[in-house]
Amino acid sequence: MNLLRLFTRQQSGAAARERLQVLLAHDRANTGDSELVTKLRDEILRAISKHMEVDADKVSVKIERGVPVSTLFVDVEIPSDAERKAA
Amino acid sequence: MGKVIVVTSGKGGVGKTTSTAALGAALAQTGAKVVVVDFDVGLRNLDLVMGAERRVVYDLVNVIQGEAKLTQALIRDKRVETLFLLPASQTRDKDNLTPEGVERVITALRKAFDFVICDSPAGIERGATLAMRHADVAIVVTNPEVSSVRDSDRIIGLLDSKTLKAENGETMEKHLLLTRYDSVRAERGDMLKVDDVLEILSIPLLGIIPESMDVLRASNVGSPVTLADGRSAPAIAYFEAARRLTGETLPIVIPGDKRGLFGKIFGRRAA
Numbered sequence: 001m002n003l004l005r006l007f008t009r010q011q012s013g014a015a016a017r018e019r020l021q022v023l024l025a026h027d028r029a030n031t032g033d034s035e036l037v038t039k040l041r042d043e044i045l046r047a048i049s050k051h052m053e054v055d056a057d058k059v060s061v062k063i064e065r066g067v068p069v070s071t072l073f074v075d076v077e078i079p080s081d082a083e084r085k086a087a
Numbered sequence: 088m089g090k091v092i093v094v095t096s097g098k099g100g101v102g103k104t105t106s107t108a109a110l111g112a113a114l115a116q117t118g119a120k121v122v123v124v125d126f127d128v129g130l131r132n133l134d135l136v137m138g139a140e141r142r143v144v145y146d147l148v149n150v151i152q153g154e155a156k157l158t159q160a161l162i163r164d165k166r167v168e169t170l171f172l173l174p175a176s177q178t179r180d181k182d183n184l185t186p187e188g189v190e191r192v193i194t195a196l197r198k199a200f201d202f203v204i205c206d207s208p209a210g211i212e213r214g215a216t217l218a219m220r221h222a223d224v225a226i227v228v229t230n231p232e233v234s235s236v237r238d239s240d241r242i243i244g245l246l247d248s249k250t251l252k253a254e255n256g257e258t259m260e261k262h263l264l265l266t267r268y269d270s271v272r273a274e275r276g277d278m279l280k281v282d283d284v285l286e287i288l289s290i291p292l293l294g295i296i297p298e299s300m301d302v303l304r305a306s307n308v309g310s311p312v313t314l315a316d317g318r319s320a321p322a323i324a325y326f327e328a329a330r331r332l333t334g335e336t337l338p339i340v341i342p343g344d345k346r347g348l349f350g351k352i353f354g355r356r357a358a
Contacts, residue, residue, distance in 0.1 A: 011276025011277060012276070012277045013273075013276045013277055013278050013279050013280060013283070014276070016278075016283075017279055017280070017283040017287070019233060020233055020237065020283075020287055021287065024236075024240050027237065027241070028240070
């Protein structure tokens, strides 16, 4: 066995604990499920469509669960001529 | 009136059936009248682990459907005379378990036995919820591993909402039984620590069962590990867990902690 590897290797038990703590905080609160993400995606799309033309397939909504905060990523692709069209 | 205990976990393969048999036999050896009930309809295995597979005539579903009397379906253990088994059906599915039927059987067993230990199927479906429904006490069997801990957390949620006790506004008494604990992996830091699991699930610890060949060996010969080799490490851990279940206070030793320098050196090498 590689001696250096033996000494430098991260202990995976601690990683397991941290991952579980984050996961269970969300499991218990039941937040960030796919239903919510779908709802957000539709509402965001509707809001943007009022002002510019966007392709429904070009909107991506993601949630990264974390403790103490989760992050909501909204990625909307806007064609360069979209504003003109809507106007 | 006897105590109804459900052995549950959510995840499969963590040691529910092994623990049901071992704890049942340990309690019965003290003279208590014990029945172990297999709720895994369609995939019965408690009969095998108990070594009674060739003596099964009637099962839980037969009793629920009124095709057999409870006394006809109960199988008395050949080694401990206060230990009984109520097997599950192998051919029918879980839909044959009706809430009313289960209630009738549990009520009758509670009158006749000191301990009624229900071996829950894996999952969170009908079989699992019916197995826990009438319990006074729950034993949550967990491996120190991420998917098992997550499923245990889910099961604890169900114990606190879907059981009769919960519906009556009472709190379900819950105990954590940590099984398949590998002291070599724990020492290397590659396993969730006992304290980690306890902190995450926050229910009291009933015992720690070490990962051991003795468990496999006992199931091979069809004997609860507490009957097959009462002096093996897992058997001792189960005997102590059984005593805690009856209210005794015993210190919990983390497997591997007693090992000396030799054991540690050997343990590292073996890994």
